[in-house]
Amino acid sequence: MDKNKTSVAFAILTELQVMTVSDQDQINRMIGERLRIRRKEANMTQDQLGDAIGISGAMVGAIERGERRLQLSVAFKSAPVLNCHVDDLLPPHYLHDEEITRILEMYERIAPDKRKAFVSALANLIEAFQ
16 A cells, blocks of 8 residues: 555544534644644654744644644744645644535444555545546
């Protein structure tokens, strides 16, 4: 399985979770996960990203874990360093959709040790329908 396909599928599942939850902590975790994915794709450590944007590596870690909110100014500094658009770091603007909710509910019923296989299968399905 291509690592990039798995990353895309995981990002989609992360976005699906946010679409059904209005809780701010959940949104912070989703934004943090998006930042972490982009940082790792850029082959940067938390300290390297922090140095590049003027915050500590510990702060980057706290944002990635959803413990601290991503300030808009930090998002705008991070995007060019991570070679992405600021929108790539922020929550998606999807409307609530029953089909998306069904996919999320199926994912949540899967045993945690089998979720990686589900994400892999989802990545293959996404590729097949493109």
